[in-house]
Amino acid sequence: MIPFNKATVTPLEEKYLVDALRNSKLSGDGKYTMKVYEELRQRFGYENVLLTTSGTTALEMTALLIDLEPGDEVIVPSFTFSSTVNAFMLRGAVPVFCDIREDTFNIDENLIEGLITPKTKAIYCVDYAGVPCEIDVINEIADRHGLYVIEDAAQSIGSTYKGKFTGNLAEFSCFSFHETKNYVMGEGGAIVFNDEKYLDRAEIIREKGTNRRQVLKGLVDKYTWYDIGSSFLPSDLLAAVLYAQLERYDEIMEKRVSIWNAYHEGFAPLEEMGLLRRARVPENVTHNGHMYNIVLPSDMVRSGLIDHLKSKGIMAYICYVPLHSSPMGLKLGYKPSSCPVTEDMGLRVLRMPLYYDMSEEDVALVIRETSGYLTGQVK
Ligand SMILES: Cc1ncc(COP(=O)(O)O)c(C=O)c1O
Secondary structure, eight states, X not given: OBOSOOOOOOHHHXXXXXXXXXXXXXXXXXXXXXXXXXXXXXXXXXXXXEEESOHHHHHHHHHHHTTOOTTOEEEEESSXXXXXXXXXXXXXXEEEEEOBOTTTOSBOHHHHGGGOOTTEEXXXXXXXXXXXXXXXXXXHHHHHHTOEEEEEXXXXXXXXXXXXXXXXXXXXXXXXXXXTSSSOOBSOEEEEESOXXXXXXXXXXXXXXXXXXXXXXXXXXXXXXXXXXXXXXOOHHHHHHHHHHHHTHHHHHHHHHHXXXXXXXXXXXXXXXXXXXXXXXXXXXXXXXXXXXXXXXXXXXXXXXXXXXXHTTBOOBOOOOOSTTSHHHHHTTOOGGGSHHHHHHHHHEEEEOOOTTOOHHHHHHHXXXXXXXXXXXXX
């Protein structure tokens, strides 16, 4: 059986978890959370970073921090996870779905300006498959129109755009450390902002609207209610798991990228035969090996290949069902034709298994079975 995804857990994660249980706090902001912040600061240069209970709640925090209000419009790709959009819809803001680029499946930066109205407040862009979006262009449009840019970097930790790590590219970035991501803490995430002015309020929002964090920092002796907020602070036990993962940063990154490269090489002959399209990565970015995608000629070929791989114990996954044509998207008045590239790719993209413990033999088997099916050698 080759699962679609599997987290890597070693004795190091166990060691830190047990140490956190015995010697740290069970609630948040204990010694492992602080170690994670230091690690993220040193490795990626994040000065203002807070761990959150998920990538979803990191996104929800951004909607609170930029004071989105009912009726505000937010430009967002439809080819994303529901969390990107729920985050601001919970504040009453309205999604304006933008189509994607055919190569990266990221928001098509050339279409953004045409969607801006006097009600537009923000652009939520997504680094699909860990490949950063064309952020310079997006930031430049946002600057000209006075909009916020929030990068949903749930999948792109460690990726770079023009030599800079994600998390340093937009005003806000949100990461996920969910079990399915490259570096995991079970359920968890982080919000990073480039301007320190957001820090105090972000800490309050993350702590149920109180200034409890200031008590922990020894700045005040009692805490009270300052703002709206929620329970967005993760347990230090989970931070201990993440800290172990970050200590293994290079080995995890190298292994994932090597599997990605093996797929890329293995699928080259199929691309030459016109049987699939391989993943595409623009020259100005590097990726973190989060996902390997192929694009098949049709929905039917994709379904057939999924079934064939499943019969061999290999789990491949269809990525996203576009949000604009999902039941909720239709309820909001969108039509499948609103984002034609998204609609088309939503039917043809296939995500191959990729995880740290995947052996070379398993990768070779996935390539072999895919080749066999697509060249008609097996049914
Ligand atoms: C693009 C994107 N945004 C947001 C999320 C939400 O992250 P989490 O599962 O940590 O809440 C995910 C994770 O699945 C994602 O892939």
